[in-house]
Amino acid sequence: MSLLDRVRALLGDDAVEIAGGADAVPRVAPASPDAVALLLGTAREEGWRVRLEGAGTWLPADAPADLALTTRRLDRVPAVEPQDLSATAEAGIGCDLLRQQLADRGTWLALDPPGLAGRTLGSVVATATAGPLRHGFGAVRDHILGVTFVTGDGRLVQSGGRVVKNVAGYDLTKLEAGGFGAFGVIVLVHLRLRALPRADQTFVLAGTREDLTQVAEDVAAAGLQPAALELMSPALARRDGWALAVRLAGSAALVAAEEAGLRGASGGRFTALRAEEAHGFWMRAAESFATRPITFRTGGLPDSSDELLDLLQHQVGDEWVSASPGVGAIRWAGDTTVDRLRRLRRTLAGLEVPLTLERAPWPIRSAVGHFGAYREGVGPLVAGLRRTFDPGEAFVVAVEGSD
Amino acid sequence: MITPGLVEALTGIAGARHVRTAPAERLTYARDGLPTHRRVPAVVVLPGSRDELVAVVRLLAAHHVPFVPRGAGTGLSGGALADGAAVLLVLTRLNRILSLDPGNRVAVVEPGVVNVRLSAAAAAHGLHYAPDPSSQTACTIGGNVAENAGGPHCLKYGVTAQHVLALEVVLADGRIVELGSPGGEPWGPDVVGLFVGSEGNFGIATRIAVRLLPLPRAVRTLLAAFASLRAAGEAVSAVIASGIVPAALEMMDQSCIRAVEDSVYAAGYPRDAAAVLLVELDGHSDEAVAADTETVQELLSSHDAASIRVAADAGERERLWQGRKKAFGAMGRLSRDLVVQDAVVPRSALPDVLETIGRIAATYQVTVSNVFHAGDGNLHPNISFDARVPGLRTRVDAASTAIMEACVAVGGTITGEHGVGLDKLRYMPLIFDAESLAAMRAVRRVWDPEERVNPGKVVPVHACREWTGVRSVEWGVRSVASRDAPADSALRTPHSALDT
Numbered sequence: 027m028s029l030l031d032r033v034r035a036l037l038g039d040d041a042v043e044i045a046g047g048a049d050a051v052p053r054v055a056p057a058s059p060d061a062v063a064l065l066l067g068t069a070r071e072e073g074w075r076v077r078l079e080g081a082g083t084w085l086p087a088d089a090p091a092d093l094a095l096t097t098r099r100l101d102r103v104p105a106v107e108p109q110d111l112s113a114t115a116e117a118g119i120g121c122d123l124l125r126q127q128l129a130d131r132g133t134w135l136a137l138d139p140p141g142l143a144g145r146t147l148g149s150v151v152a153t154a155t156a157g158p159l160r161h162g163f164g165a166v167r168d169h170i171l172g173v174t175f176v177t178g179d180g181r182l183v184q185s186g187g188r189v190v191k192n193v194a195g196y197d198l199t200k201l202e203a204g205g206f207g208a209f210g211v212i213v214l215v216h217l218r219l220r221a222l223p224r225a226d227q228t229f230v231l232a233g234t235r236e237d238l239t240q241v242a243e244d245v246a247a248a249g250l251q252p253a254a255l256e257l258m259s260p261a262l263a264r265r266d267g268w269a270l271a272v273r274l275a276g277s278a279a280l281v282a283a284e285e286a287g288l289r290g291a292s293g294g295r296f297t298a299l300r301a302e303e304a305h306g307f308w309m310r311a312a313e314s315f316a317t318r319p320i321t322f323r324t325g326g327l328p329d330s331s332d333e334l335l336d337l338l339q340h341q342v343g344d345e346w347v348s349a350s351p352g353v354g355a356i357r358w359a360g361d362t363t364v365d366r367l368r369r370l371r372r373t374l375a376g377l378e379v380p381l382t383l384e385r386a387p388w389p390i391r392s393a394v395g396h397f398g399a400y401r402e403g404v405g406p407l408v409a410g411l412r413r414t415f416d417p418g419e420a421f422v423v424a425v426e427g428s429d
Numbered sequence: 430m431i432t433p434g435l436v437e438a439l440t441g442i443a444g445a446r447h448v449r450t451a452p453a454e455r456l457t458y459a460r461d462g463l464p465t466h467r468r469v470p471a472v473v474v475l476p477g478s479r480d481e482l483v484a485v486v487r488l489l490a491a492h493h494v495p496f497v498p499r500g501a502g503t504g505l506s507g508g509a510l511a512d513g514a515a516v517l518l519v520l521t522r523l524n525r526i527l528s529l530d531p532g533n534r535v536a537v538v539e540p541g542v543v544n545v546r547l548s549a550a551a552a553a554h555g556l557h558y559a560p561d562p563s564s565q566t567a568c569t570i571g572g573n574v575a576e577n578a579g580g581p582h583c584l585k586y587g588v589t590a591q592h593v594l595a596l597e598v599v600l601a602d603g604r605i606v607e608l609g610s611p612g613g614e615p616w617g618p619d620v621v622g623l624f625v626g627s628e629g630n631f632g633i634a635t636r637i638a639v640r641l642l643p644l645p646r647a648v649r650t651l652l653a654a655f656a657s658l659r660a661a662g663e664a665v666s667a668v669i670a671s672g673i674v675p676a677a678l679e680m681m682d683q684s685c686i687r688a689v690e691d692s693v694y695a696a697g698y699p700r701d702a703a704a705v706l707l708v709e710l711d712g713h714s715d716e717a718v719a720a721d722t723e724t725v726q727e728l729l730s731s732h733d734a735a736s737i738r739v740a741a742d743a744g745e746r747e748r749l750w751q752g753r754k755k756a757f758g759a760m761g762r763l764s765r766d767l768v769v770q771d772a773v774v775p776r777s778a779l780p781d782v783l784e785t786i787g788r789i790a791a792t793y794q795v796t797v798s799n800v801f802h803a804g805d806g807n808l809h810p811n812i813s814f815d816a817r818v819p820g821l822r823t824r825v826d827a828a829s830t831a832i833m834e835a836c837v838a839v840g841g842t843i844t845g846e847h848g849v850g851l852d853k854l855r856y857m858p859l860i861f862d863a864e865s866l867a868a869m870r871a872v873r874r875v876w877d878p879e880e881r882v883n884p885g886k887v888v889p890v891h892a893c894r895e896w897t898g899v900r901s902v903e904w905g906v907r908s909v910a911s912r913d914a915p916a917d918s919a920l921r922t923p924h925s926a927l928d929t
């Protein structure tokens with residue numbers, strides 16, 4: 027039996043979305059977690075190599091594989107609980123659709139990942155791509171209460187749960203959040219929500235990077251706790267100079283007090299954006315990352331942020347850069363070479379700073395790897411964890427590079 | 430095997446004073462904070478430095494001897510107990526704060542640093558270490574990392590996992606691994622997050638880098654009394670759903686209130702209330718905190734609070750908190766023995782679950798007092814008893830199990846902060862199927878192939894499905910739920926209460 031016949035027999039005709047695209051890789055869309063498990067169990071027996079796709083907007087679908095597994099039919103939202111500020115959603119739901127369903131119930135997932143609005147929830151969790159809101163609300167993992175995932179040999183595993191505090195068993199959820207799909211296909215996600223903020227205001231200040239870095243420090247020193255404090259390159263902010271964007275979100279009283287604090291800390295230099303302007307500003311910045319072929323993230327101690335930006339500018343350019351200096355996180359987008367990326371990663375590693383390649387065409391991804399230049403003893407651990415969750419090496423994921 | 434030669438070698442590393450072999454000395458370490466489990470370790474070693482600790486671990490690796498790390502021994506799940514085949518490694522002498530960087534708001538500590546000491550050191554710079562377990566005057570940061578400890582203020586600031594940036598760990602085989610990065614960005618997959626909460630099963634944390642937070646400039650604390658547990662529970666849900674995130678939102682029931690008021694920690698709680706809520710709001714701006722406090726007061730009033738008292742000054746606030754933080758101690762006076770339980774339910778389920786717990790107490794004729802992190806839905810139903818009364822232990826056990834089952838039935842979990850240890854092993858199959866338990870065990874074996882660090886904890890090995898080799902035949906014929914099937918049957922995983 028051919029691969030496609032086998033898949034059709036297992037999952038039904040409608041599970042095969044594309045019998046063979048331009049690169050002749052058939053795309054299969056299982057309709058349930060059990061179907062994902064069945065497919066991967068079979069892949070293990072048959073030795074098929076599988077690449078994972080969400081909505082197909084973030085990573086280029088160019089990894090060499092026997093079949094592509096897309097989560098896009100896993101798009102239900104079984105539970106939204108405004109009283110508990112939690113929700114359960116399948117991994118293939120688009121972030122935009124999820125956001126709408128949550129807002130209808132007065133709730134909010136405080137994540138603003140880079141990329142197109144229709145990205146799947148699963149891809150955001152798997153790549154742990156947080157956006158500017160990481161300043162106020164933390165990393166992707168801080169919003170995930172639990173996940174159900176399917177291993178490379180078709181085992182359905184749950185970790186965590188749907189309550190906001192939970193220490194039962196080892197926290198495998200942490201491995202899935204940011205594992206780039208190397209440790210399993212995420213099929214179901216339990217989310218920690220927030221109430222939709224009553225007030226949500228964005229302020230922007232344009233200037234030189236040096237000047238804005240100082241303002242950002244002043245804002246932090248004043249004890250302000252904005253939802254986002256983001257330093258953006260001119261191209262990304264669509265301004266003539268660099269931009270420092272501050273987002274305040276919460277109760278009306280909180281936002282009013284923070285706004286007064288912001289005015290005090292900056293000498294009243296920020297301009298407030300109207301609600302639609304603010305929405306457009308953040309959305310365009312997020313989408314801009316999807317227009318460049320390569321993105322990576324890096325992060326050090328807050329006081330090294332400026333130095334890291336200098337280093338990026340010097341080694342790979344800084345046309346498309348967004349940084350949360352308060353938490354030391356930086357995202358870069360653009361075009362560059364394997365050699366430059368490797369060199370940059372080595373330089374950063376010398377400063378005890380990691381570089382995570384988020385997105386690149388397969389030739390670059392496979393050469394550089396999402397991760398690399400590990401600290402002492404981590405390589406063997408990662409290898410062991412991969413063997414555990416994907417013993418047949420079914421998943422085509424460039425965890426580490428080829429150098 | 431632990432031979433006289435091995436003990437001699439241990440003595441050579443740590444010094445005779447710090448290797449305890451006499452029965453009376455070892456008995457001191459036979460329990461942790463939970464009275465129901467008792468194990469006497471074969472040998473107790475208290476290394477005086479990281480290098481001594483690493484040398485000890487390498488020696489034990491060479492002899493394939495199991496060992497158990499122990500901090501202050503305040504754990505409440507029997508996690509820090511070692512039996513006669515194992516060596517207990519007590520880490521309280523590794524108690525240096527290695528660095529404190531106020532500009533970047535990070536500190537690096539040895540595992541034996543007592544929680545409250547770190548916050549005291551940070552206070553000089555206007556900072557604090559946010560996770561504040563009620564045991565913070567005794568428990569260690571290493572123990573906090575291993576248990577992923579919480580505390581009253583974790584409602585707003587998050588539990589230990591959200592504050593650990595990087596770790597140095599010595600593995601069972603003596604290898605050193607550096608997890609994470611100094612700024613907190615994961616280096617590769619998030620192995621720091623994976624390690625936190627692993628209850629000593631993945632290795633010993635020898636250096637811990639944590640995030641510090643600015644001390645809030647404005648704080649308001651209020652105490653609201655309720656005539657029923659249900660009303661108090663509903664008020665909790667209302668506050669959570671309002672979008673205001675209090676720094677802390679704690680509940681105590683009447684039995685707990687009276688225990689506190691009868692003790693030296695009397696805080697002026699109303700003795701006739703069925704329950705009180707202790708609510709704290711904090712932040713950067715006084716006006717914002719004042720406005721949020723007003724909103725919370727209105728919510729509490731509209732949910733039938735009989736009285737609301739706002740702490741007038743720092744002294745009164747201190748006293749209100751003292752009562753809460755010493756509540757376990759006060760309850761200890763109610764009876765000879767106390768089992769501190771720990772479970773979590775969705776917050777909207779609190780009113781029903783509190784009533785169910787009341788019914789369980791009546792059925793098994795045991796005294797249950799509740800003092801807990803209500804804002805997180807993290808219950809601590811505590812059972813007071815006298816283990817000498819024939820048959821009572823059995824009833825306490827049965828009541829504990831019934832409470833766990835009730836919490837799981839509403840979508841909750843069996844532990845929110847105290848860990849599984851030995852005590853909760855039997856409840857793990859209530860929330861995880863055999864495949865998921867096997868996955869955990871397989872992950873443990875990546876870190877510790879011989880399962881030698883803290884053996885027998887966390888994962889009930891007998892309940893695991895096998896995790897090797899090729900898929901069994903049954904999988905090939907397993908039916909697949911179709912898209913048209915009812916959502917719940919499509920989502921439910923075998924034996925799981927989690928996803929429904």
Ligand SMILES: Cc1cc2nc3c(=O)[nH]c(=O)nc-3n(C[C@H](O)[C@H](O)[C@@H](O)COP(=O)(O)OP(=O)(O)OC[C@H]3O[C@@H](n4cnc5c(N)ncnc54)[C@H](O)[C@@H]3O)c2cc1C
Pocket residue numbers: 077078079080081082083084085086087097117118145146148149150152153206207208210211212213316317318
């Ligand atoms: C700017 C741009 C525009 C594009 N526009 C189109 C277009 O219009 N139409 C089109 O067909 N293609 C488009 N592509 C190509 C598109 O990237 C590929 O079609 C697509 O299939 C890539 O998808 P992905 O699923 O890997 O990405 P994502 O869904 O974003 O996934 C990203 C990563 O997450 C992992 N992952 C995703 N879901 C899970 C999960 N549930 N569990 C574990 N891991 C998971 C994946 O393995 C991958 O590592 C575009 C590409 C770019 C750069």
Ligand SMILES: Cc1cc2nc3c(=O)[nH]c(=O)nc-3n(C[C@H](O)[C@H](O)[C@H](O)COP(=O)(O)OP(=O)(O)OC[C@H]3O[C@@H](n4cnc5c(N)ncnc54)[C@H](O)[C@@H]3O)c2cc1C
Pocket residue numbers: 461462497498499500501502503504505508509520540561562563564567568569570571572573574575576577578579580581628629630632633634635757758846847883
């Ligand atoms: C009165 C009282 C109140 C409490 N209140 C709270 C509370 O509010 N919130 C809360 O979360 N807990 C609370 N606890 C429980 C307990 O204090 C915490 O679990 C604490 O984190 C344990 O720290 P410890 O130093 O005492 O660890 P121990 O009890 O000594 O050890 C606990 C576990 O950690 C492991 N371990 C210790 N050090 C290391 C290390 N360096 N590396 C790896 N593993 C290690 C041990 O093997 C063991 O499994 C309370 C306990 C008491 C007695």
